[in-house]
Amino acid sequence: MSIDAAGLFVPLELRGVTTRNRVAISPMQQFEAAQDAMPATWHQVHLGQFALGGAGIVFTEAMAVSARGRISYGDMGLWREEQADALRPIAAFIRSTGALSGAQISHAGRRGATTAPWDGKRPLVADDAARGMAPWELWAPSALPSRKEAQTPLAMDAAMIEQVQAEYVRAAALAERAGFDVLELHGGHGYMLHAFLSPLSNQRTDAYGGNREKRMRFALEVVERVRSVWPANKPLFFRVSSFDGVSGGWEMEDTLALVPALMARGVDVIDVSSGGVGGLSSNAAEHTRMPGYHVPMSARIREATRARTQVVGLVTDARQADEIVRSGGADLVAIGREALRNPYWAAHAREALGDADYKSWPEQYAWWLRARRDHLAR
Ligand SMILES: Cc1cc2nc3c(=O)[nH]c(=O)nc-3n(C[C@H](O)[C@H](O)[C@H](O)COP(=O)(O)O)c2cc1C
Structure with a gap:
């Protein structure tokens, strides 16, 4: 079958934009932000290489909607105009290659204030203040630490809920100011939106906790408010942890109830992940991790909810x-770690599927590669 007839290299139209193929580079935190959560040259090169490498959408890492919403001091942020203006050339470069630029925004909630993975990914403690990394107060649906040794967060009151929701709206407006084509709300991995959804982290007894409908309220309000400022011609993605992988937690059937409510509020694509509420890992239990381990959940979501x-x-x-x-497992495939190993993954994938014309390479490279191919053939 021709690679253009179906499958990975068929463009996908989403509202007013079209991805050149079905490959997205998954959001990947770099812990390399400059002072004040500003993007650095690192991000320009890191994200730029994926765009040159032929991906259809290149997502930024989770950018924090406020200083308190950061995972670490190395996170990029999206709460000030200066941050958006510094992101603008990155988004513009991605777009110039033919890829769509995607911004992921997040509030870490009770999983904030940690060190980078290679620094132990441990909670910051008072002693870290000596090296300019004082811990900050964490906010969450309930006063439950994300793990035993972590800080106990403050349970958010009505004013804090309003403030955090407004921060998501501000970040969405700043993503538009920066010129991103796609916006993704990080609704998984135990961060703020997921923490409200999961009964493991949300034990509130007010309008934002209790039964599933009440636990969904915070995320749905955020989606509604974000959709009202994010342009109607640009797609909105929502990353879900489709199940917690911890007993008594969020399950697939909960996701199947959440998805139609997200769609009704203007979410265009559900980005299917799992886990993160129960501890260190951002994905569900290790033993479930085999190649394409979220495909069955993604296929089920597509089938049940369209x-x-x-x-x-x-x-x-x-x-x-x-x-x-x-096979209908998903509309888009996100590549994470494999893109760290090979940032040109999408271009190589197209070759592997039979394209001998270097169609997913930038013309500045493809021209030479075609000339070399012809030379070798003679
Ligand atoms: C270095 C790194 C950073 C990550 N940061 C984020 C992030 O900022 N937001 C997010 O939603 N997921 C993040 N993830 C999870 C990935 O997006 C992806 O879901 C996960 O790595 C599984 O995909 P893979 O097997 O293709 O790597 C990160 C993963 C890695 C390896």
Whole structure:
């Protein structure tokens, strides 16, 4: 079958934009932000390489909607105009290559104030103040620490809820100011939106906790408010942890109830992940991690709700990714760690699927590669 007939290299129209293929580079925190959560040259190069590498959408890491919403001092932020203005050339470069630029925004909630992974990904403590990394007060749905040794967060009152929701709205407006094509709300991995959804982290007894409908309220209000400032011609993605992987937690059937409510409020694509509420890991239990381990959840969401999905998790091979799209497993395939190993993954995938014309390479490279191919053939 031709690679243009179906599968990974067929463009996808989403509201007023079209992805050149079905490959998205998954959001990946770099812990490399400059002072004041500003983007650094690192991010320009890091994200730029994926755009040159042929991906359809290149997502930024989770950018914090406020200083309190950061995971670490190394996170990029999106709460000041200066941050948006510094992101503008990054988004513009991504777009100039033919990829769409995607901004992921997040509030870390009770999972904030930690060190980078290679620094132990441990909670910041008072002693860290000596090296300019004082811990800050965490906010969350309930006063439950994310793990035993973590800080106990403050349970948010009505004013704090209003403030955080307004921060998401401000970040969405700043993402538009920066010129991003796609916005993703991080609704998984135990961060603020997911923390409200999961009964493991939300034990409130007011309008924002209790039964599933009440636990969904915070996220749905954020979506509604964000959609009202994010342009109608640009797609909105929502990353879900489709299940917690911890007993008594959020389950697939909860996700199947959440998705139609998200869609009704203007979410265009459900980005299917899992886990994160129960501890360190951002994905569900280790033993479930096999190649394409979220594809069954993504397929089920697509089938049950007619939502468009993006699937993530150990997708590493071109044929595997192509088959996911062809078989209806997902509309988009997100590549994370494999793109760290090979930032040109999408371009290589197209070659592996039979394109000998370097169609996913920038013309500045493709011209030479075609000339070399012809030379070698003579
Ligand atoms: C270095 C790194 C940073 C990550 N940061 C984020 C992030 O900012 N937001 C997010 O939603 N997921 C984040 N993730 C999870 C990835 O987006 C992805 O879901 C996960 O790595 C599984 O996909 P993979 O097997 O293709 O790597 C991160 C993963 C890695 C490896």
